[in-house]
Amino acid sequence: MPKIVDPEARRQAVAAAVLRVISRDGLEKASLRNVADEAGLAIGSVRHYVTDQTDLMTLALRELGRRVDRRIQAHAGQLLDPDAGIDRRARTEELLAELLPLDGTRHEEAVLWLAFTTAARTRPELRARADALHEGLHALVVRVLREWQRAGGLPDALAVETEALRLSALLDGLALQVVLQPAHVTPDDARRVLRHHLDALKAGS
Numbered sequence: 001m002p003k004i005v006d007p008e009a010r011r012q013a014v015a016a017a018v019l020r021v022i023s024r025d026g027l028e029k030a031s032l033r034n035v036a037d038e039a040g041l042a043i044g045s046v047r048h049y050v051t052d053q054t055d056l057m058t059l060a061l062r063e064l065g066r067r068v069d070r071r072i073q074a075h076a077g078q079l080l081d082p083d084a085g086i087d088r089r090a091r092t093e094e095l096l097a098e099l100l101p102l103d104g105t106r107h108e109e110a111v112l113w114l115a116f117t118t119a120a121r122t123r124p125e126l127r128a129r130a131d132a133l134h135e136g137l138h139a140l141v142v143r144v145l146r147e148w149q150r151a152g153g154l155p156d157a158l159a160v161e162t163e164a165l166r167l168s169a170l171l172d173g174l175a176l177q178v179v180l181q182p183a184h185v186t187p188d189d190a191r192r193v194l195r196h197h198l199d200a201l202k203a204g205s
Helices: 007-025 032-039 043-047 053-079 088-097 104-120 124-150 160-180 187-203
Strands: none
Touching: 007 032, 007 053, 007 104, 032 043, 032 053, 053 088, 053 104, 053 124, 088 124, 088 187, 104 124, 104 160, 124 160, 160 187
C-alpha cells in the first residue's frame, strides 16, 4: 500500500528543518537542497510544499510565529480575562519572558527572529510577514497593559500606548544583547531588568 502522508505534518517538518538550518548555518544556507537533506526528504518532496527560497522563508517565519504564539497564548488567556482572579503582575512577567532568550529554545528563537528581521529590511517578500508578527506582539502588549490597568494594578494616568512601545523596545534590546553579548548580559540579567521595569510601571515611576 502507498504510504499515507499527513500534509500538515510534512509541512511543519519542512518548516522545522528550515529553522534548524538557519539557526545552525545562517539564512543564506537555507536552500531547497540543504533543507531537504536536513529533513531527510527528497528534494521533490520539499518542492511539493515550497517552490523556491522565498516560499521556504515564508513557511519558516510562519512556523516561528506559531511556536512563540502557542506559548504566549497559554498565559494570555487568563491575563485577558477581566474576571480572572490572578496575580496579574506575575502573569504579565511570565508572558513577556516568553519573548526573551532565557533558555535554549527561546535563545534559538531569538537568533532566528534576528536573522529574519535583518533580512526583511532588504527583502520585501519577508517584510509583510515580519511586520505582521511584530504588530501582533505589540498589540498583545497593549492589551495586557490595558487589562492590568483596568484591574487596578497600574496607575490610571499611565500612557499605555507609549509604555507598550517602551516595553517592546526594552524586550528587543535585552534579547539582542543576550544573543550578541552573552558574556556581558545573561538571561538572569534580562529577567531582572524586566522584573524591575514592571515593578516601576506598577509603582507609577
